[in-house]
Amino acid sequence: METSLKRAPDKAETRHKPSRPCTREDFDRVRRVLGRKVLFTQGDIAISYGALLAGCRFFAGYPITPATETAEIMSRLLPRVGGTCIQMEDEIASMGAIIGASWTGARSMTATSGPGFSLMQENIGYAAMTETPCVVVDVQRSGPSTGQPTEGAQGDIMQAKWGSHGDYELIALSPSTVQECLDLTIKAFNLADTYRVPVILLTDGIIGHMREKITLPEFEEVTITPRKQPSTSKEAYLPFADDGTQIPEMSTFGTGFRTYITGLTHTENGYPSTDNQPNHDRLIRRLCDKIRNNRDKIVEVERDYEDASRGETIGIVSYGATSRSVDYAVKALRQSGIKIDHLRIITNWPFPENEVVELAERVGRIVVPELNLGQACHSVREAVAGRCEITPLWKIGGEMHTPQEIMDAVRGNSD
């Protein structure tokens, strides 16, 4: 039985080209689609805008509160700029689809919240093992399990790093403002392509649903870091060879490099080698070291420090939504004469160890407010290693810390 169905329109003429590298023309098109330069919008939507400006042309997702708006905006705007947006059957499939898309050369992204993030973990490990660049947005909500779907939380900090089995490293970023949701999404795509890792944008229901003013960047203000393409002939290309940078050159499916990708332990040529201990050791150490050895280049923090001698000052380490209450508390505390050093973590993973050590050597005590029952404070404690005291300040249930709660924790032992 012959079919009368027509194939897709002539491929050369179609505007649907998700895997094509993005040019200035594409950036300007996104700006035209987004309209005004200054907007009043929410975090979830700013993430979509950031992704489009970064050249993301493939989105796969599954509805989940409080991340759904990201998918809604992508479904509305991606067809207008030549991309693909698909609602998959679950978060496992969404994660699989963005990895597949990435190997065609597309910048790809998914967005979810806790339960979906849990489902994605096996494929996030696959992306780490196969060194597939992709961006995963986790708009955190209160857990465990279904928890409080509409309430923000910071409960996935540890899962973001340790969620999949085995040893691997990835990058996770925490925005504190709606503008930063946009800026860090662009950065996330660049880091993913530079280091060939999945990058997690760890925001939460508070920032995701909060509306603030944002300013869209001009083309000149945005850096787009392309993937390192194969520099050898097709015949000589080894997809997992270390060229000295620990980050292999990445081929694109359909370009004749005949690349085989597997989640099994593989050799430089990509083929499985599962019973060779030195080979496994070399591969996994490289996957970890390419991030660990570039920690200083990857890590971004914001310091708001006093000019004071050690012992008189109290330190605060915060990230994400919590930093907003901290900023307010810091101002009020300084007005009342208390010296405060505030370290805002933007890169949760790799953890800014050196920066926390630097703070610990300046202060007598560090307060760590978090919307969980103790996650980043473990990393802080490990970095501080007894250099000063640590006061964790945990809060769960869906409400942010009030500035007063942070001020009380700072004053607690300082009086």
Add this chain to the structure above:
Amino acid sequence: MFRQARHIREKYLEANMWPSIFCQGCGIGTVLNCALRAIDKIGLDIDRTVFVSGIGCSSRIPGYIDADGLHTTHGRAIAFATGIKLANPDLTVIVFTGDGDLAGIGGNHFIHAARRNVDLTVICVNNYNYGMTGAQVSPTTPIGGITMTSPYGNVESPFDLSALAIGAGAPYVSRWTTAHPHETIMAVKKAIEKPGFAFVEVLASCPIGYGRKNDLKHGKDYLEWLKRNTIGRTRYTAMTPEEVLACDKIVIGELRNEPKPEFTAEWTRLVDGLFVE
């Protein structure tokens, strides 16, 4: 015949990967052979073709082909393949999977891809058990089948994978066996040429896994069993209702081939209508 075998080997197979991991009498080699011959008949550009698989014996097939291949996580091959096809519709995407990978852990992706009708070719090597892990019961193990996790005989009803694909909306569905290589080649050829979700189920011998517990220890016996226990669709549809009731054989042949709007073509059309110049 031999010259053609050499041509297929030299043109398509990955030399570094041999010998294969497959057991003696395994049907997977036949499926690989049939698929490559179908590809050769079409004259498919192998550099514009991506082979995707999940986990299991049959999911090792892409590793033996000198082409782009994505050996993914268990059950998720179709989800990854969907991403590849929708990000670059110019590529031909072929999925190799098994009964456990496709209908056990990956069942949800299977039915949704069939419903969505993305232009993929899915070739399922159905050998009635989880072979890689040492012959455990699968979603297609027949009632009474002995496996390592159904030691007293399987009491669960099995899936009919082709019926499942048809029910989920796949526009092209064929079922053959490794005892019918020529028919399998033609079915794979039509599946690849079909613009839409095309499903080819190949009942395959597994003498070392499933066979050794079920009186099918030898590859040859297995092939004879496959021939004996299957009936062509044309013969089946010509049967009287009484004969149909009495027939306990598996129906093979082209079970569905109908037109249906294909996802990537529809999406491309949508984009071309909405694109902001």
